[in-house]
Amino acid sequence: MSNIKMREIFRALFLLFCIEFAFLTEPPCVIELECAECIPDNMPLVTSPRAANGSVLVPAGAALQLSCGAGRLLAYPLRSALAAVCEAGRFRVQDDGALRHLLELGCQENVFEDALHSVEFCASPLQGRVYRTMEPDSQGSRHLAALCFDEDRGVTTFAHATDAPGNALRLPPHDERGAPLSLFGNFNRMFDASTRDAAEKLHSDDERTNRRLRELLKHERVSLADQTLTSARLLSPRYYEDQNARVTEFVSNKAIVWRSVAAGNLRHLQRDVARLLRAAGRRGALHVFAGTHGAGALRTAHGRAPLLLRGGRFPVPRYVWTVVYDERSARALAVAVLNDPFVAVSEIRESVFCESACGRVPWLHELRRARNYESPLYGLAFCCEVHNFTAAVPEMPAGALAAVPPGERGMLTELYT
Structure with a gap:
């Protein structure tokens, strides 16, 4: 060579x-x-x-x-x-x-879509919504969550996700072509223009939201100490695989909560639920429902002042709740978080509407740590048998839990999947 x-x-x-x-x-x-x-x-x-x-x-x-x-x-x-x-x-x-x-290298439109859709257990005048990703060519769409929205009050009543592979939610048979295919196409039917603008501002700017709160309360004798309001997700990004977590950014998935509650027991609960979803192995048997109930209020010199942040709407919910349902074993558990760090000791009994079982639910690792779930500052949390829960919280559709036996036999204290 x-x-x-x-x-x-x-x-x-x-x-x-x-x-x-x-x-x-x-x-x-x-x-x-x-x-x-x-x-x-x-x-x-x-x-x-x-x-x-x-x-x-x-x-x-x-x-x-x-x-x-x-x-x-x-x-x-x-x-x-x-x-x-x-x-x-x-x-x-x-x-x-x-x-x-x-x-x-962005797309012309959002890959994920928040669209009007028929949703089981969500009847008029409430609006059914779905989060979905539009697949290429003729593959249709993949539904990642279903929601029920109360436009009159400006708040989501419940949202539904699953642990199925790809987070694909099974929905009853429906004509996909009957639902608008873009957010632009049903813009005014989701929120009217003023509702959407108000919702985006409330959930994107904590400083502005808290200025509004102080303005609403400036004539009341009330001390907020160091408490402020913030925006929290009902369905956590931790419930989703891979990039599907981005669907939780839609404003209809959010609620206004006190910051110590958001960083406390609400966060602990969502991490425990996410850990349970991973333990289930993504087989499509676990369902997560999350929502709000009631409107919070503050004690003032003139009585209770309801926390309605804009035009008598957009309540700071009194409760933020989560229900986990294991379809294979027909067992479920409801966990409510009291969104009121100011609740008095004398008011706790009437605020907890079931005999709590949190102390004997081993999969609630973070929530039970140091018994912080019993602290109102971090959001007093309590665990209910689901039929007792739906009797007190009508926002959770009882029909979705019809297969769950009443009493102890139906409580998801262990993972049975």
Whole structure:
């Protein structure tokens, strides 16, 4: 073999080594799905690799697949999907070789949709809603949650999710074409314009919400101490697989709660439910219902002042609750969180409407830790037999739990799936 050929071989091997070394030393591309400023307004689905802990990690040199489902990319109006390679923290689009920031690769519309839909146990005048992702071509849509919304009061009464693979919710037979296919198409039927504007402001800006609260109470003799209001999700992102957690960002999935309750027992409860869903193995047998009940009020010198944040609507709910139903064993458990850190000791008995079983439910790990579930400051939590619960909380559809035996036999104290 001639020296010239040997030099060419060594040169090729050296170039290959340099390329591999560059890929090994270059930083990966990290997509922070929970950072609104870090991703496009309409973030595509990343079909490879999968997300974990709220972010997608793409090694340098690895290919990334982006999909807008049935929609189109903003920068490539004729394309619904594209492939790109991670390069120096950005993405080299394989079709045209352009090096683009992720913010340039958004979809024309949101991949996830909050749409009007018929929902079991949600009758007029309440509105049925579904969260769904529109699949490409003729694959239809995948329903990720069903909700029942009270537009008169400006609050969701219940929401429903499942542990099925892909979080696909089974719904009764229906004509998908009968439901509007875009949020724009049913904008005024979900919330009228003023309701949507008010809801977005209340749930996106805690400072503005608390200024409004102080204004409403400025003529009352009431002390809030250090308590403030914040927005909390009814269905937690932890209940969802991969990027489907983003559907919980819709405003109709949110309620206004006291901050110590949101950071306390409501958070503990949702983490325990998420752990239970993972333990069930994503077999589609566990159902989670979550909702609100009643309107909170504060004691003032002039009596009880209801907490209605805008025009006699948008209540700060008195209770935020969760029901977990194991379809295979026909067992269920209801957990209510009292959204009132100011409740007096003399008022606790009338606020707890069932004999609590939280102390003997081992899967409530975080909620039971240090018995904080008994503390009103963090949101007094109590666990009910579901038929007693639905008698007191009509927002939870009793028909969904018809197969659950009454009494102890129907209580989900252990995972039976």
